[in-house]
Amino acid sequence: MHSTPHGAAVRATGYGVKGPRGWAFRNIDLVAEPGSLIAVEGPSGSGRTCLLLALTGRMASAAGTAEVAGLPLPKRTAAVRTVTALAHVPGVTELEPALTVAEHLRERTLLQRRFGGPLRALLRPRRERTAAARARIDAALEAAGLDLTTLPKGDRTSVRDLERPEALRLSIALALIGGPRLVAIDDTDMKLSDDERDLVWATLRALAASGTTVLAVCSKAPQGAVVVSTAAREDTRDDDKEAADAFAEAGRA
Template sequence: MESPHGAAVAADGLGLEGPRGWAFRDVTFSADPGSLIAVEGPSGSGRTCLLLALTGRMRPTEGEASTGGLALPRRAAAVRRVAALGPVPGVSELDPAFTVAEHLRERALLQRRYDGSLRALLRPPRDRAAAARARIDAALDAAALDPVTLPKAERTAVRDLERPQALRLSVALALMGRPRLLAVDDTDLKLSDAERAEVWELLRSVAAAGTTVLAVCSEAPGDAVTVRTDTPEETPEPAEPARAGSTATTYEEEPADAFAETGRA
């Protein structure tokens, strides 16, 4: 029986075809709630498209899939409510001009606006501020990001962050929504061996705490549920994940996601 928090993820013969051919095809796997799932393959092999399909952001062309027991693509809107995106280029990127504090405050406001109960919205301002701060601190702790270690603490602009720090900030922002599935693209891109090991340790800790993690990478760790998006015979050309007119259909987001995934992640 599925845990009340982490989301089980499964696919059977899943494929997505775009204007330049198949982004990925014949993807079959299953992973329990709280798993660390690594989508492994070279750049251009459809890894990001698979991540977006499994989080309800792209419509697959063939096969079946489910996330958290919700069938895709039929329940895509419900999947988007339980699956949060970490860094995904072109979809959920940090604003380089924003400071760490500005990103955190903005996300806290979004969570309160779209996820809060009526009772929470009617609480005194001081109590709402304390609750938002507690949520921020919990997310930072889960992402192992201590603002004190940054050049200007929470006033540090995103453009001044090292890539591992920016990745941790993106993870913290995603975790503020307490998702059942966290999806992270380009997990090991431009990281040293030591940095890569630290990032995987972070994602293991998130999964160990109960949140299923779906991470795109070029080389999966040995303890992950590994899903490959290419084949030895042929690496398909990628579909274009978010361009108008593509036959690889993207979904419209709910208001919270639309704001969060257009440069304010």
């Protein structure tokens, strides 16, 4: 008997998203097995964010076909959203600067318990629920490579006091708390030194190797990734920010 892989397979053929000013991207072909590290490569404004949002069921496509974890898009967008999670996506899942790391983790855990978990979990004794939540947080922090003891004030450190790599890792940990089959990260390599970039990619490779599919937007794909390019074509427009803004206004899924 074969067990179903935890990660989500991702497939797309001739995939495209069209915004008010034209195509954000089009003619995207992608085949990635569960547990893949998928790098969406291209310059800023080439539709990278739109592709990330479309493949996680948060933006409607206009051409081609796609499938995530066996769920067809756009027909099963709601189901795709339940098996995917967004980490860092500017304008969509930004961290609150005034809140501490602990407050972000506690808030995400409470939301997951209330809306993302089975009803029977709410009936468990409080001590068991607390222990289970702590275990989920610890596992997510470890997978994201965020060591709270290295932060200026531990988990009481405000987000505004985090360095860029630490904030990125916190956003990844928050996305992992719900146990998604695919986690998506935007602007993965932005404002990182070469050493910081290498460490972040090493973390994402390890996460993928553990079984969770990773979809990461970047300016330059790392070695060994499944690469899909949104490099600007003559029939595309700089519609990335506008489409992401429209998504945010419609409601953060």
